[in-house]
Amino acid sequence: MLERYGPFADFLGQEGDDETAWLALRMSETSGRPLGSGDWLDMLEAWTGRTVKPQKRGPKGKRN
Structure with missing residues (x-):
């Protein structure tokens, strides 16, 4: 790693x-x-099947 990227x-x-x-x-x-x-975050979500971007905070709204 050090040869490729050098010291972090x-x-x-x-x-x-x-x-x-x-x-x-x-x-x-x-x-x-x-x-x-x-x-990149969209690609990561599609690749992993997980949500990585922040979502709206607070309780979920009622569904009608």
């Missing part, structure tokens, strides 16, 4: 990292949800 600490310390990216990474780390584009 170096990857995290790359130039151009911004506060928004770090915040998104931290939020994903806390929630346990994957971090990626909407298209």
